[in-house]
Amino acid sequence: MLNFAQVGNDLYTGKRSIDFIGRQKTWYAISGVLVILALVGIFARGLNFGIEFSGGSEFRVQGVSNSQDYEQKAQSAVGEAGIGGNVVATVVGQDTVRVQTEAASERTEEARAALAKTFGVQEGAVSASLIGPSWGETVSQQAIRGLIVFLVLVTLVMGLYFRTWKMAVSGLVALLHDLVITVGIYALFGFEITPSSMIGFLTILGYSLYDTVVVFDKVRENTAEAFATKRMTYRQAANLAVNQTLVRSINTTVVALLPIAAVLFVGFTMLGPGTLLDLSLALFIGIAVGAYSSIFIATPLLVDLRRKDKAVVDLDRYIARHGSKGTGRDALAGIHADGAPEPAVVGSDSTGAAEQPVDAAYRPLHRYAQAGPRNQPKRAPKSKR
C-alpha cells in the first residue's frame, strides 16, 4: 500500500513481473484442492437449507428486554399454541429473538399471541413468516432453472464478445470454479442457504464474468499486438496483461468488497440472518473468489488452451529464432543507456521467464538502427587501393 502506484508502474512496464502464467500448475493445484474440499463439503456435510426450502414458520419477537431462558420460553410458548416438533430459538441483534418452528399454518395467530405474552411484548412486535412445504420445491426449481439459463446466456455473451470459444471456455471454467468454491464454503461452515443466498450465487456469476472480461480485454489487446509485432510469445503477452491489470483488479475488487463488508458487519452485529446478510455473505465470498480466479485460473487456462494453436506456435518459433539472433532483449538492454535498472523478475521460474523481454511493451529498434549511425560503405582511398 505504501507505494501502490509504484508497484503499479513496475507491473505495467514489466519491470516487475509476477509469473502468473508460468506457475499455472501451482494455481491449478491450489484451486483443485479448494474445489475438492468444496465438493467434499457439499456432498459429505451437505448444505444447510433455510426454512424457505423445507417449509416452516419463523417468528421474530422484537424488543425483548429479558432474553434469559429464551429457548425454554420459546419452546413453551410455541407448545402452548399447539405446534409440535422442533423449535429453534436464537437471539439476533440486541433485543430480537428468532424462533423457527414447523409450519404453523393455521396456528400462526395463536403462536404470535403466545410468544408475545411469554416475552412480555405487544403482539404487534411479533413478526411471523410461514413457508409452505411446496414453496421450497418451487424455489429450488427456480434456482436451478436460473442457474442453467444464466450459464447458457453467459456462454453466449462470452462467445460473442471474445469471438473465440477458448476464451469463453476459460471464462466459464473460472465461473464454475467460483460457484463451486462459494457453495463449498457455505457447506463447510454450515451457513444457511436461503433464496437470497441463491440470488447471491447467481450474482457472483455476473461479477466473475465482469472480472474476466476486464482481464481478457487486456489479454486480447496485448496478444493482438504480439501477433502483429512478433516481439513476444503469446504467453508473455498474456502474462504481461495480467500483470498490467493486477492493480486494477485489486482496486476494483477492494472497492466492490468494501460496501459489502460494511453490510456484512452491520447486518451481522445488528440484524441477524435475513435478506441483507444472506445476500452480502454470498457476494463477499463470491467476489473474493472471483477476483482470484480471473487472475490465477482464467488466463493461465486460456494460454494452455491456445498452446497448440498454429498462430501461437508460429509466434513462439519466430521469437525463438529471432530472439536468439539478439534482436530482442540484448539489443533493447543496450539501448537503455540511461541506466534503467536491470529488471527484477519476481517469482518467475526458469522456464520461459528467462527469455522474456524486459521491456516487452517497448518497441524494439530496427536492427540497423540498433547499431547506431549507419555505416556508409567505405571505399579505401585511391592511394591504398
Next chain:
Amino acid sequence: MTFVARTNTKTSAVRHLLALLLIVLSLGALAGGLAVWGGGSTTPRLGLDLEGGTEMVLEPVLENGQQVSAGQIDQAVDIIRQRIDANGVSEAEIATQGGKNIVVSIPGTPTTEQLDAIRKPSQLRFRPVFVQAYGDPRSTVNPPTTPTGTPTGTATGTATGTATGTGTPTATTPSTSATAQNGVVPPALSAATTPATPTATASATTPAASSAPTTTAAAPTAAETEAAVKTQVSAGLVTMGWDKAKADEAAAKVAKEYVALDCTKPGALEGVSDLKDAPMATCGADGVTKYVLGPVEIDGSEIADATSGFQPGPNGQPTSIVEVALSFNQAGAQKFADVTKRLYGLQSQPPLDQFAVVLDKSVITAPQARAVITDGRASITGSFTIDSAKQLAQQLKFGALPISFALQTSDNITPQLGEEQLRIGLLAGFIGLMLVVVYSLIQYRALGLVTVASLVVASIVTYLAVTVLGTTHGFRLTMAGVTGLIVAIGVTADSFIVYFERIRDEVRDGRPLVAAVETGWKRARRTIIAADAVNFIAAGVLYFLASANVRGFAFTLGLTTLIDLLVVILFTHPTVQLLARTKFFGGGHKWSGLDPQRLGAKEEVRYRGAGRFGPARPTTGQASGQTGTGTPAGAATPAGSSRLSQRKA
C-alpha cells in the same frame, strides 16, 4: 491543429455536463410534479418488509387437484382482487409471479377469517331472483311508480303467472320486443344488471318495476320491508315447488337477513350465508343492488364455456350488439331448459323472471329469461361494452373452474421491524460509501474527489429514479433492493477505477495528460460498456428468475448499472477532461494522482535523426542537445489499433 482539437473536447465536455444536468433536473421536476399533482411522494415507496405488512404467495389450485394453466392466472388474480375488495382491505397489491403464483401484499396483518375468505374455492351458482332493490333497504325499495297496497293476494297469484294490475309489464315490453327482433339468433336473455354497467337496467327492467309487487308506496319501515320481502320470497319459493309452510319459514329467515344487509358497507358479504338449498340475501357486485335469491338451481361447474363478442345477425354478420355467449354441458343444459321454461312463464312478474349468476356470494349479473332455452346455449345481451362483456365471460368461465388458493408463504413484518431494517440498511450503505470514498482518496488522491462527486451524482439520480418509479410503476424499495443499491456502490466505483487506471497507463506511456485522458477514455469506454452490459444482462436474468422477495435486488442492480453508464459518460469523463486542462492536474501536481513522475512515465527513447537517440523529454538529457518539443503533439493524435505502429512514422 492541436488547438482546434482541444476546443472541441472542451465544448463536448461542457455539453455532456449540461446534458446530465438537464436529465437530473427533469427527473427532479418529474418527481416533484408527481408528488404535487400526481399523488406521488418525494421519497421512494418502501416495500412491506421495510414498512410493515403482510405478503402472501398464493398458488391457485383447482378443486380436483390440477394446477391452473398460465392463461387462467389472470382470472385468478381478478378473483383474488374481488375477494380482497369484498373484505374491505385497502391498498392491497396483487401481482402474478412466474406465471404460476399470485403475490398478495396487504398492509397490516389479516385475520384468519380474511385469509380464509381469500383462499377458499370460488363458487359460481345460478339462483332465481325473488327480490331486487337498489341502495339502502329502507329508502330505495320504495318504488314511486308502484300502485299502493299491492295485496298479498297478488303475490300468491304470481305463482300461476296471472298477476294483473301492476304497471310493470309495460315497462318491460319494449325491451322484449327489441330482443324479439334478433330472435332468430340463439335464444336470448337480456341482462338486467351487470357489475360493470349498472346502466344495463335501462334496456331491461327498471328498479322500480322490478320491486313493484313487493312494496308499498309509503316509506316503509324495516318491519314493513321485511314483511313484504317475506311474502315475495315465500311466493317465489312456492313457484319452485316448495311446500308452503317450509317456504314461509325460509322466507321469514331470509327477509330478516335482507333487512340487516347493507351493501354499501365494505365487507358486507362476510356475514352472508350461502347455503345451497336455501334462499339467500346478498348484494350485487356493484355494491348497490340488493337481492333475495332462491336456492341454487344450476352449479357453475356445469358451464361448458363462456365467450364474449358481437352478436351475429340473422345472416351470420356480426351486429353491433355485444353479447356474452354461454354454453352448458349436457346436465347443465337440461337444468337450464327447465329453469328458463319456468322463468319464461313468469315473464309478466319481474323480477321473478330473472335468474342471478352468483360468484362467491355476489351477484355478477341477473338477466331475464326471454325464451326457453333447450339446447344449453344462451346469449346474454344488455348494455355491455366489449370490456365488460369480456369480464363477465371470464367470470362465468370460472364456474367451470372452482379455484382455491394454497398458501405458499406468508411473511408478516411488523412496522417496528421494518423501520429497524431500513435504519440498519441505510447505516450499512453509509459506512460502505465512506469506505469507498476513503479508499479512492488514498489510491487516487485528488482524482479520488472525482469518484466522490460521481458517486454523489449517481446517488441523486438513483434516488430520483427510484422515487419516480415508485409513483409511476408502483416500484417499492425492499430490503433486497437496498442491498442491491449498496452493492452497486462498488459496481459504480469499479468503472471509475477502470477509467482512471487506463488514464494512468497512458500517462505511463509518456502521453501528456490531455491526450492520455482521450486515449484512456477510448479504451476504458469499451471495457466499461462491456462490463456494464454483462452486469445488466445478469440483473435482467436475475429479475426474471428470482422469487418475489429478492426481485428488488436484481431490479436495483440493473437500474444502477444503467445509471453508472450514464454518470461515467456524462459526468466522470467530461469532468476529468476539464480537469486535465487545469494547472493542478495537467501540470501533474504531486497530489493530483496523475503525476507522471510518480507514475514512472516512460523516458521514451527515440531516434532523433542524425544517428542519435535520446529520451522524449528534455529531462535527463542523456543524449546531448535534444529539445524534444515535437513529441507531445505527435502523441496527441488518437491512437488507432496500435499506437506502436503509428510512432513508426
